Amino acid sequence: MAISDHSSRRFDEELDELRTRVLQMGGLVEQQIHGAIEAFGVGNFEQLEQIENDDHRVNAHEVGIDEACALIIARRQPAAVDLRMLMGISKIVTDLERCGDKAAKIARKAKGIFDHEMRRVPCISDIREMGEIAVSLLRAALDAFARQDAVGAAAIVRDDVAIDEKFQAITRQLITFMMEDPRTISVALEILFIAKAVERVGDHAKNIAEQIIYIARGTDVRHVTWDQLERDAKGEGESA
């Protein structure tokens, strides 16, 4: 799985180690989001608490990986695919950290809902369904990153539409609830926040997928938006 040939074996090892760390962080984030949605579905208070408390572990990963990225760039002055890899990782890590925040947010909101003993929580099953899609997208994005699979990443960009549609449907449903019975407004709003957080996880998965295409294909812009490519190209031009 060597990305490119290097005279320096040590450099390759450093890059591999960095990728492993990113994937480990990804595994943690996957677990956080899956756990948050699951615990929300069944009302598991302790698990929600645990997820909120574990968010700092995600943050620590982000800081550590970013530092390592900067160190490698400064020491090795990489070019071409290695530089793209480092830039990409730096962005992927930001997206992963945001995903982790979303998990903590879902846990916090869910705790609030169960704290007030709101018994009839609408749309729980829809949110679970949407959450399952979001987690599967994130998982697919990380798989694509591990495999440097640009084609798989492109599929994720397409699949994100499914989550957006689900979010629209949940919003409409919640509006109906609120119109029928204004007493449900406060809980419906909380649910809406949770749905929005899940929807954002899908967006972050999409961003990660776009970075993977950039890392793997470099100048190939078929599946990348123009401004995305411009930003990436600028980053490469500055440090090379």
Add this chain to the structure above:
Amino acid sequence: MPFWAGPLLRILILVVTALAVGVFVDDATGWALLAAGLAAGYAHHLIQLGRLTRWLDRTRWEKAVDVPQSSGEWDNAFAALYRMRREEQAGRERLSDSLERLSQAAEALPDGIVLLDTMMRIEWCNSMATRHLGIDAVRDRGMPITHLVREPAFAAYVKEAGNVDPVVLKNASPPVRTLSLSMIPFAESGRLLISRDITAIELADTVRRDFVANVSHELRTPLTVIVGFLEGLAAGNVVDMPGLARQHALMHEQALRMERLVEDLLTLSRLENDTEPPREDAVDMPGLLESLREEASALSGGKHRVELGEVSAGSVRGSADELRSAFGNLASNAVRYTPEGGKLVFNWRIEDGCPVFSVEDNGIGIPPEHIPRLTERFYRVDNGRSTATGGTGLGLAIVKHVLARHQGWLTIRSEIGRGSVFSAHLPRQRLVATHPCA
């Protein structure tokens, strides 16, 4: 004949012929003949050598190149080569056959298997591992396993070099929900990762845990009441006579509740452990319905109207006790869960040749999402209500078991605000018809 005899004979013939020509014709012709003979022999060897070289060259790249044929010593050499190659081919086939069998055996295993090298990189996996972990045997060769199986618990397990208990992955990709992963050292420094689908085991475990928790809870509640009063008495709290009578009545009520629960538990466990088919009594259904109606009226205490609807004639074959308990449970449930003033109708009719006992009420109805789970033990649609009504939470589980033992089944139709119909269906061969029925 030794191997040198043939060549020697041929050289001898050539020399003798050349000598004879030299003696009888002239010297020059003799020499010329000898030279020509030697040259021809030399050319023959060169040609054969060339053929051998070409064959050796081609056989490196192509498999099925026949060994050249020749005569004399060259043919001996070629034949030996041919034999060697045939043996080697047979050996290779045997080897690939046994490899094939081994990998087929690995494919047939119900568990996922991944071969890992010293650096925890994937070397090979079977198709079950592909299903469990999403690893592709070809594409993911050489990829560190932790890049694809990213659960933090698994990473920790790998770091411990598998010296701890197997990891359980809860959020495996559907359809598998729960996986158990264990790692075994193999060969010199490789590792074997085994993944096992434990979704069903996990589910059974949850059901058992829930059951124990529920039973304990159901038993504890009445005990708390009784113990509370007894402690009060023991502490010498002065209670007046009416108060004492009330406490006594409450304790009695709670004790009865515990008794009912234990009875239901015993019934259930008897039904579950009974491998014998149920007895084949002839149960007189119209009579049973009438007595059920009387019992239900008594339980209701005049708060409901209990009526018999359609009652077909006839009896069924089955265990009288079990059927009575099952139908009685449906009847008493209807009384318990229908608000005051409601109307209950018991029916016994023949539908499509099959006998059906049904209880209709015009109560509050059951939300559709609860219906599939109603026969689970201790399943409550509304926790607050049901304990007050005196049900044990085991009634429908008993009904389901009794019907299953009689090859019957339970159907529940319900409409919120309109009421519910619980129907116990029995197979047609259990019907003992007194009149031919439509």
